Amino acid sequence: MESPGSAFGPLSRSESNETLTKQASTFDPERQHDSATAKIVASLDRIGQALRSLLWDQTRATGLSPIQIQLLVHLRYHGLSQSRVGDLARQFDVTPATISEALSTLVDKKLVEKRQDPSDGRARVLALTNDGRRRAEDLGTWATSVEVYLKALPEGEAITVMRVLMGIIERLQRDGVVSVARMCSTCTYFENHSGGREQCPYYCSLLNKSLAERELRFDCPEHEQKVDGASSD
């Protein structure tokens, strides 16, 4: 079954690759002129640019690199189960060596420390020190100024945008372009009863909880990847 409320019809990996290679550049203004999809992708690119620019403002203010800031914020809001070097490399789509280098500076600055992994005594996880935690909470607001612009959207429109973006990310993950996306729609515990009459058509069988559309999670700590092709019904 397609993801919750997906606006997309089925498209295989080979079809999607073929479609992409046939397209002209998204950034050709002539092509953008009469293409809503090209304008959407160009807009996402521009928003990404704005977010990177805000992150660089924090970099200039703190002397930390963008990846170091992202690591601090990630460690603040995610558990130890997602804080091995390999987890962090997958999360940020960089090599383990890049993560290790960024972390060694954070360890030197006493913002991060290595701890024994509670689930595997031979492994090490990364955790924030008290100073690191305070720093991460200050730094974690760098994207909020973009979110402020979305607050003016009526909830129905915001949910539609959310669903469309999550649908795109799900497809990018399926094609290996996005490495990590812990969304309900790709989770083994997710049940989709949207074909019925239920007021809350979505259900998490791990949390034993009905989920309204706006509650569908984007980055769930309990997420377990659904095996490809498994139904969410």
Ligand code: SF4
């Ligand atoms: S475990 Fe998390 S991601 Fe999975 S269905 Fe439940 S709420 Fe959604």
